[in-house]
Amino acid sequence: MEDIRRGAAAITRPQALAPQRSSEAFRPIHEVARQAVHPAAAETSLEEYKVSLRRYSPVQKGLDGLPWSGEWHCVKCGENAPGKLVHERGEDAVLLELCCERCGTWRERQHDVLFTGYRPPTAHPRQPEKTRSGFPIRPILGEWPKTVETLCPECSCLILGRSFVADGAVWMEKTCPEHGYFRDKVNSNAKLHELLSQRCFQDEAGLTRPQVSDGTRCPTDCGLCGQHHSTPCLGQIDLSNRCNLTCPVCFASANQAGYLSEPNLWTVVEMLKALRESKPTPVTAVQFTGGEPTMHPDFFQIVRAARAMGFTHVQIASNGILMSDPEFAKKAAKAGLHTMYLQFDGVEDELYRKLRGKPLMDVKRKAVENCRQNDIRICLVPTIVKGVNDDQIEPILRFAVENSDVINAIAYQPVSFTGRIARKELESKRYTLGDLAEDIAEASGADVERDFYPANLVTPISRFLEKLDGKPKIRTSCHSECGLGTYFFITPDGELIPIPRMFDMMKLFGGMNDLTAAIEARGPEARPTRWDMAKLFWIFLKSYQWGARDLRITPLGFMRALRSMTLKKYGRGAEGKKVYRTMMAAGMHFMDRYNYDTERVRRCVITYSTPDGMYPFCTINCGPSYRPYIEELNARPLES
Numbered sequence: 302m303e304d305i306r307r308g309a310a311a312i313t314r315p316q317a318l319a320p321q322r323s324s325e326a327f328r329p330i331h332e333v334a335r336q337a338v339h340p341a342a343a344e345t346s347l348e349e350y351k352v353s354l355r356r357y358s359p360v361q362k363g364l365d366g367l368p369w370s371g372e373w374h375c376v377k378c379g380e381n382a383p384g385k386l387v388h389e390r391g392e393d394a395v396l397l398e399l400c401c402e403r404c405g406t407w408r409e410r411q412h413d414v415l416f417t418g419y420r421p422p423t424a425h426p427r428q429p430e431k432t433r434s435g436f437p438i439r440p441i442l443g444e445w446p447k448t449v450e451t452l453c454p455e456c457s458c459l460i461l462g463r464s465f466v467a468d469g470a471v472w473m474e475k476t477c478p479e480h481g482y483f484r485d486k487v488n489s490n491a492k493l494h495e496l497l498s499q500r501c502f503q504d505e506a507g508l509t510r511p512q513v514s515d516g517t518r519c520p521t522d523c524g525l526c527g528q529h530h531s532t533p534c535l536g537q538i539d540l541s542n543r544c545n546l547t548c549p550v551c552f553a554s555a556n557q558a559g560y561l562s563e564p565n566l567w568t569v570v571e572m573l574k575a576l577r578e579s580k581p582t583p584v585t586a587v588q589f590t591g592g593e594p595t596m597h598p599d600f601f602q603i604v605r606a607a608r609a610m611g612f613t614h615v616q617i618a619s620n621g622i623l624m625s626d627p628e629f630a631k632k633a634a635k636a637g638l639h640t641m642y643l644q645f646d647g648v649e650d651e652l653y654r655k656l657r658g659k660p661l662m663d664v665k666r667k668a669v670e671n672c673r674q675n676d677i678r679i680c681l682v683p684t685i686v687k688g689v690n691d692d693q694i695e696p697i698l699r700f701a702v703e704n705s706d707v708i709n710a711i712a713y714q715p716v717s718f719t720g721r722i723a724r725k726e727l728e729s730k731r732y733t734l735g736d737l738a739e740d741i742a743e744a745s746g747a748d749v750e751r752d753f754y755p756a757n758l759v760t761p762i763s764r765f766l767e768k769l770d771g772k773p774k775i776r777t778s779c780h781s782e783c784g785l786g787t788y789f790f791i792t793p794d795g796e797l798i799p800i801p802r803m804f805d806m807m808k809l810f811g812g813m814n815d816l817t818a819a820i821e822a823r824g825p826e827a828r829p830t831r832w833d834m835a836k837l838f839w840i841f842l843k844s845y846q847w848g849a850r851d852l853r854i855t856p857l858g859f860m861r862a863l864r865s866m867t868l869k870k871y872g873r874g875a876e877g878k879k880v881y882r883t884m885m886a887a888g889m890h891f892m893d894r895y896n897y898d899t900e901r902v903r904r905c906v907i908t909y910s911t912p913d914g915m916y917p918f919c920t921i922n923c924g925p926s927y928r929p930y931i932e933e934l935n936a937r938p939l940e941s
């Protein structure tokens with residue numbers, strides 16, 4: 302630890318420049334404090350691009366943004382028809398006026414929080430009205446059809462769309478005035494989609510000191526601005542756009558860019574600092590990514606610096622090639638690497654040949670073994686494309702269970718399409734969270750409606766722990782449509798038991814949320830009393846599904862399994878044989894321009910720290926895709 306501290310102290314910073322413009326690449330990044338880019342003042346290609354996305358912005362115009370004309374799905378006959386979204390002043394409602402050739406002219410009321418004062422009955426009673434900067438927070442709408450603020454898949458400009466239910470699925474449709482009509486499946490399981498929107502609690506209220514003070518247009522006023530609802534949960538830093546593979550599904554398109562974007566050690570430390578300086582909650586978990594992050598020449602020093610700066614959780618998103626070298630893995634562990642997010646698309650070499658250009662199963666196995674030897678945890682990260690590797694959900698789960706002494710999570714990622722693709726290809730390759738839940742359920746014996754919850758379900762734990770410790774805790778308060786998952790116990794004979802089978806999750810987390818609210822009401826310094834702890838124990842008891850109890854899982858074993866989720870020494874090695882291991886099977890569906898919803902990105906919790914400040918993941922890699930514009934700030938020719 303001493304040499305880690307010395308290493309961080311030795312990193313010096315060049316003289317700081319004025320911190321206000323995208324064009325000024327060297328500056329203290331954590332001090333970025335600027336205003337949203339004004340059209341007349343756009344200087345860099347990033348600023349010009351942001352301004353160009355606003356040319357329609359119907360939601361920004363308020364009621365003047367309506368009517369919005371386009372082509373729409375007629376629910377009466379199932380065909381498309383011309384029509385417009387209009388505001389009905391008397392009812393303060395948004396209506397779709399359709400002129401259908403078959404059904405005539407008719408009007409359909411839309412659920413709407415973008416133009417009207419409608420407050421959905423499902424809104425949480427403690428839903429905050431505004432962010433800390435005073436920007437209104439619209440509650441999540443779990444009713445369809447509904448209006449959505451979205452992007453054109455072709456030009457990315459902000460337009461108005463509509464989300465509706467048909468054939469048991471949830472869809473999004475929109476018409477760009479320049480590029481026409483687009484429709485895409487948002488979730489193949491409308492019932493699950495609705496349940497997810499009900500299984501969450503109040504939103505957060507954003508940052509205390511956003512980097513952009515006067516943002517009003519999302520996502521063109523990034524990054525992080527006063528409209529943003531969540532606080533960063535997992536920091537991301539791109540270490541290099543180089544890669545030792547050439548994959549068609551890679552977000553970074555590293556080798557195709559034609560330039561090298563590799564921040565130096567000082568810039569990386571600045572980006573780390575921006576995450577640690579985030580208020581009210583300093584970020585404690587960072588993921589180095591790329592390209593392939595292990596290719597950065599100062600990789601070990603960067604990991605050491607992150608640990609020295611107070612990150613308790615340092616992880617990499619890697620293809621595992623360098624980690625398959627025992628010496629490299631040993632050095633990474635010694636530097637302080639905690640977790641590897643291992644790119645893992647399946648268990649067959651043929652698949653890797655097709656997707657990644659090389660047979661890679663041997664590399665993956667060696668990387669897993671090296672992590673085992675060096676006490677590094679693994680989360681498998683499969684990118685799932687329908688018709689390509691959606692048949693790998695079960696084999697991947699089995700591989701994880703067989704290696705559950707070192708693998709404790711799978712983060713499936715339904716494919717996110719960058720740029721425009723043909724409608725037929727979109728329909729055949731689109732894989733949604735509903736498909737994922739069904740495939741995991743089939744592979745594990747879980748129940749889709751009972752066992753799957755949104756990623757934001759666990760925010761009450763953070764709220765309670767914050768009161769218990771008196772220190773801010775990160776909160777995964779993303780939109781309920783962003784991610785879902787379930788937790789399993791793994792019995793000693795390898796059987797998977799979904800935890801929601803034994804606990805009523807809404808009783809448990811809702812009870813914890815209410816208890817924390819009662820403690821908070823006693824004042825900012827209030828801490829849980831013994832009586833509160835007794836209440837918490839009672840909430841646990843009440844939530845236990847006594848009728849569904851599994852005699853193979855004793856209460857003591859359950860408590861030890863819970864500890865294994867947070868403490869390394871439990872659930873590992875000889876100690877691990879005495880406890881039930883756990884496995885998280887989850888998925889995050891990163892948006893693309895087809896299914897983009899600004900209500901989701903405003904709640905994004907995965908935050909890139911870049912030379913231009915902090916940006917949500919779904920603005921960097923998808924949607925407006927700011928990545929190449931930001932890389933330009935830091936790029937140099939490939940041969941250097």
Ligand code: SF4
Nearest residue numbers: 519520523525526529
């Ligand atoms: S994504 Fe967040 S930071 Fe970016 S403009 Fe929207 S609210 Fe602001």
Ligand code: SF4
Nearest residue numbers: 779783891905918919
């Ligand atoms: S990265 Fe995208 S999908 Fe994930 S929380 Fe952020 S907005 Fe949602």
Ligand SMILES: [Zn+2]
Nearest residue numbers: 375378401404
């Ligand atoms: Zn019709």
Ligand SMILES: [Zn+2]
Nearest residue numbers: 453456477480
């Ligand atoms: Zn367009």
